[in-house]
Amino acid sequence: MGKEYLGELEELVLLLIVMLKEEAYGLAIRKALKEQANRNVTIGAVHGTVNRLESKGFVESTLGGATKERGGRRKRIFTITAAGKKLLQNSQDVKVNIWRQIPELSLDKQ
Amino acid sequence: MKRITPTPPELAERLLSWFCKEELLEEILGDLYEYHEELMEQPNWKRKIIYWFHVFHFLRPSLLKNISGTQELNYYGMLKLYIRTSLWNLFKHRLVSAVSLFTLVVGAISFHLVYAWIDNELSMDNLHSKRDRIHLAISKFNEMSDFIPVAPGVFFGLDYAQLPEVEKVMVIHTYDEDQIKLKKGTVSFPGRAWVVDSVLFDFFDFRLTSGDKEALHDPGSIIVTQEFANRLFPNEDPLGKMVEVSCDQVGLYQIAAIMEDLPANSSINVDFLVPRHSKDFWRRLPTELLLVDENFDRDAFNAKFAPMGRAHGRHGKSVMSTIPFNTLYFERPLEVPLFSKQGDLNNLRAMQLIAIIILIVTALSFTNLQTTLQLTMANRIGIKKAMGASKLNLGFELIVNGLLYFSSSLFIAFLAYELMFPYYLHIMRLDLDQNSVLDLQVLSLVIIFIIAVSFSVSFVRIMKVSVTESLVVNVNFFKIPITQRILTTLQYTLAIILIFSTSIIFLQLKYMVNKDTGLIQSNIIETNIFEIFPSLRQDSVKRMEMLNIHARVVNQLKGNPDIIAVSQGTVPINNAYTQSIKRADADNDFELMNVMSVDTNYDDVFGLDVIDGIFFSDSLESDNNTVVINESAMRHLNIERIDDTELLMHMPGGDIRYSIIGVVKDFHFQHLSHKVNPLILRNFYYADKSFIVRYRPDARNRVLDFMDKLHRDINPNSAFTFNDFEEKVNSQYANEKRMSSVVNGFALVAILLASSGLFTFAFHETKRRTKEIGIRKVTGANHFQVFFVMCKSFLFTVLIACVLAYPIAWYLMQMWLADFANRIDISGWIFVGVGILTLLFAITTISWQTLKVARMNPVESLRYE
Known part of the structure; x- marks a missing residue:
């Protein structure tokens, strides 16, 4: 199994995969990145990231059905693995924990 | 509304399927296809740019096909291994590698320096698409006199309408720099000019950068070259400016068009064009060019053309003729003021010969170096064979090795060439255009040729290595094969011939410059x-x-x-x-x-x-x-x-x-x-x-x-200029001086390359005979004796080369000198001098290796016995 840490983009993509459910394939993830986080990345960058996540064992993929608008090619749909869920949970816990220790900053924000 | 949806560019998809991992290809192409649909709203050009941008971003390590091959032994893995061993070999024998690289670079550069010149000569006037249909009309007043390029149409009043072969006739008056100038206000700019008919652009494909070709129809217009325009109006737009033409005629003209500067491979060299019909009379002799039709038969035409001037009452014995424009550069039977450059076929042949010699010498040297290196590495090859390496494996390794040499030498040679080219032109007083694409092509072809020759020889040699011999017998006992000795001797022979020639040319030049001409030359x-x-x-x-x-x-x-x-x-x-x-x-x-x-x-x-x-x-x-x-x-x-x-x-x-x-x-x-x-x-x-x-x-x-x-x-408006007579006398010998510097340069290249061959011998021999030297020293030989023993075998090569080279060099130089009515004698001292010089060169080369061995402590070399 790969490292226990995730890069910032990797974590975002992983979260979006969870959010997009059956629609979590390359181009859709890119679109969601733009809409949710206002991040503009190339399709290639998304593909690189999901492949990295897969080799680390945080996501797995299945091929979807062929669609006409893709020139008859199938989509690869990504789903999060247990290890991925655990890692996301972990990451959130760490952050929430830290946030709790700096109340003044969180108050300012509200 | 029906819309035809364009599909993504095919090239992009092919590129990706070539480079990306197969298992990922489907989704990549699918996503891109979908994305392309999304981009439909964008204008076509913008869509393409965005699409390609995304395509290139797919070329990232994690998506590319695996070429690491660390786990599985595929061809990529093999390639990687070979590159590694080749690099290791190059580094281990870095002296030989460096010398090999040097040989390749020097050889390729020298060849191309000559080739650039040859190419320029051979492509002379290629820019004119109708050059095969242009003929110069010449005439003579009677059978006794010589042909002169005086326009028959003007002088004999010919009617070209009687000659259906002739499509167009153009009359040109050529003015040289001391005969015509353009005046801007009170400042004069002397230049070369053609006073020419407006049909010029039907004959020659001169390109205009601005203005149009109709300019010559207007008697108040003038066309100048870009370079001359920049001289006239350094920081302004020259178009539309007024200038005064001043020669035997004077007149105001407006610059109506700018012509591209003429390339080095143009025998025509003008700074500006003046419409001929702008004045009634021009004092310079007119020349006439004819544009003939496709089926022109020159002999038949000349027969018909010859007597045409006789109709004119005063020249009853005159003869007309024509010369094709495309032969005028190399063979010019008469002086034509129209074309400022003239080629020399003998010079061209000599340069072609030099180019071939350089190529051969370089190929010989490089082959020599590489095969000698193979000798040194014979036991490695033996081991490989014993372990079951096939011909294919060994050949592949050689190819990888060759590619390494190729890429590094091409890189160095190209850089060095581009840097030194301007200096070369300056030193040799040549006028050539720099063309980097051609440079790269020629350099790579030359290097490929040399490497291919060398590696095919190496391959044959490697195949012959017997496994047992190379493993049982100590490798260092392989003697240098006789063929290689002969090759080096040949190289030295060529080098000595060149050194000899350069000395003779130098002495003859000195003799001519100092010769008493029977005239007072100074002051x-x-x-x-x-x-x-x-x-x-x-x-x-x-x-x-x-x-x-x-x-x-x-x-x-x-x-x-x-x-x-x-x-x-x-x-x-x-x-x-x-x-x-x-x-x-x-x-x-x-x-x-x-x-x-x-x-x-x-x-x-x-x-x-x-x-x-x-x-x-x-x-x-x-x-x-x-x-x-x-x-x-x-x-x-x-x-x-x-x-x-x-x-x-x-x-x-x-x-x-x-x-x-x-x-x-x-x-x-x-x-x-x-x-x-x-x-x-x-x-x-x-x-x-x-x-x-x-x-x-x-x-x-x-x-x-x-x-x-x-x-x-x-x-009051022009500066005082003068020529020194003595300088002018000496400048007559510019051709000989150029020849001298060319031969000089290539003699140096030849001796350097020949030395590299000798150097490798010394390299191999010293390794082979280390033990022998050890024993000699133990039994009481001193440094000098050991040095002498080592040198003896190499110097023999040089002596044989001298014996071979002297008669050839003597014969060649006698032929060259025969062209001079006033010449030097080839004295015996030149033979002695050239011999000593070559020997010195050889000894210096060998000393690098032999001195090291001679000084070595004998214990070192004998200890491991």
């Missing part, structure tokens, strides 16, 4: 003070005025105590022309002899010795029918007493008798490769010719100041 300058005077018919008032000023200038020059003599005319360097002459009393035919026009003071300026009779003088009455001849002419015509003999000169209007009033001692009036030919001096005086002034040796600066002031008095 003479030539300067042009007056422009061409108008003729009586053109402007008689101005002519009288000019002649008055001229008389004043002559008086001032003659009155200056620093000036010894003043003449007007042309300096005696290749300015003789030929004319048909014979003795008036003899029955023999006319023959062509050299004639020179001089004024009465010519003998004083150049120190001509009058050995019989007198020279021309102002007081002599019938000047026009007298000549002075030189000794050679006297001998040639069998003249015993000049008073008894008269000469007959053949003229178009009728033969003219001349009496001989004097004989001058022979002097060289041509290149020293000629003997002093018979020469007839005629007395002619043009007030507007250049002044030639000889001054006292210590008065140069004073005289130059004086002349400068005089010049400014007469021409």
Whole structure:
């Protein structure tokens, strides 16, 4: 199994995969990145990231059905693995924990 | 609304399927396809840019096909391994590798330096698409005289309409830099010009950068080249500016078009074009070019063309002919002012030979180095074979090795070439255009050729390595094969021939520059003070005025105590022309002899010795029918007493008798490769010719100041310029000087490359004989003896090379010298000198290795026995 840490983009993509459910394939993830986080990345960058996540064992993929608008090619749909869920949970816990220790900053924000 | 949806570019998909992992390809292409749909709203060009941007971002390591091959042994893995071992080998034998690389780089660069020149010569005037259909019309006034490039149409009033083969006729007057200038206000810009008919662009494909080709139809327009325009108007747009043309005609013109600068491979060299119909008369001789149709038969045409001028009453014996434009560069049977450059077929052949020699020498050296290296590594190859390496494996390794050499040497050679090219042009005084694409092509082809030769030899050799021999016997006992010794001997032979040639050329050059030509050469300058005077018919008032000023200038020059003599005319360097002459009393035919026009003071300026009779003088009455001849002419015509003999000169209007009033001692009036030919001096005086002034040796600066002031008095708007006669004499030998530097350069390359071969021998031999040297030293040999033993075997190679090279070099140089009427003898000292030089070179090369061995502690080499 790969490292226990995730890069910032990797974590975002992983979260979006969870959010997009059956629609979590390359181009859709890119679109969601733009809409949710206002991040503009190339399709290639998304593909690189999901492949990295897969080799680390945080996501797995299945091929979807062929669609006409893709020139008859199938989509690869990504789903999060247990290890991925655990890692996301972990990451959130760490952050929430830290946030709790700096109340003044969180108050300012509200 | 129906819309046709364009599919993504196919090329992009192919690129990705080539590079990306197969298992990921489907989703990548699918996503991109979908994305392409999304981009439909964008304009076409923008969509493409965005799409390609995304495509390139797919080329990232995690998506690319795996080439690491660390786990599985595929071809990529093998390649990686081979690159690693090759690099390791290169580094381990870095001395040999460096020398090999050096050989490749030097060889490729030298070859291409020569090739660039050859290519330029061979592509001369290629830019004109109709060059095969252009012919120069020439004529002669009668059977006796020579053909001259005078326009038959103008002189003989030919009607070209009778010749259906001729599509177009163009008349051109060529003006050289000292005959025409453009004036911007009061500032003058001398340049080369064609005064030409408006059909020019139907003949030649000169390209315009601005303005259009119709410009020449307008008599008030002028076309200038980009370079000349920049000189005229450095920081302005020259288009539409007014300039004044000043030659025998004067007029205001508007710059209507700018022409691209002419490339180095153009024999035509002009700075500006003036429409011919803008004036009625141009003083320079007109030349005529014909544009003929596709099915032109030159012989048939010439037969028809030849007598056409006879219809003109006064020239009943005239002959017309044509010369194809595309042959004029290399073979020019007559002087044509139209084309400023001329090629030399002999030179071209010599350069082609040199290029081939360089290629052979380089290939020999590189092969030699690589095969010697293979010898040193024989046991490695043996092990590989024992472990089951196939021919394919060994060959593949060689190819990888070759690729490494190729890429590194091409990189270095290309960089070095691009950097040194301008200097090369400067040193060799060449005019070539730099073309990086061609450079890269030629350099890579040469390097590929050399490496291919070397590696095919290596491959055969490797195949022959016997496994047992290479493993059982100590590898260092492999002797250098006889073939390699022969190769190195050959290299040295070539190098010695070149060194020998360069010494002879150098000595001959020195001899010519210092040779007494029978003329005073120093302290003479030539300067042009007056422009061409108008003729009586053109402007008689101005002519009288000019002649008055001229008389004043002559008086001032003659009155200056620093000036010894003043003449007007042309300096005696290749300015003789030929004319048909014979003795008036003899029955023999006319023959062509050299004639020179001089004024009465010519003998004083150049120190001509009058050995019989007198020279021309102002007081002599019938000047026009007298000549002075030189000794050679006297001998040639069998003249015993000049008073008894008269000469007959053949003229178009009728033969003219001349009496001989004097004989001058022979002097060289041509290149020293000629003997002093018979020469007839005629007395002619043009007030507007250049002044030639000889001054006292210590008065140069004073005289130059004086002349400068005089010049400014007469021409307030132009600067005083002058030519040194001595410099002009020496510049005659520019061709020989260039030849000398070319041969010099390549002699150096040849000896360097030959040395690299010898160097590898020394490298291998010292390794092989380390033990032997150890034993010799233990038994009491000193450094010097060991050094001598080592050198002996190599120096033998050089000696044999000397024996082979000397007769060939001697023969070649005798042939070269045979062209010179005044030449040096090839003395024995040159042989000795060249031999010693080569030996020194060889010893220096070997010492690098042998001295190391000679000084080595014998214990080191014997310990492991």
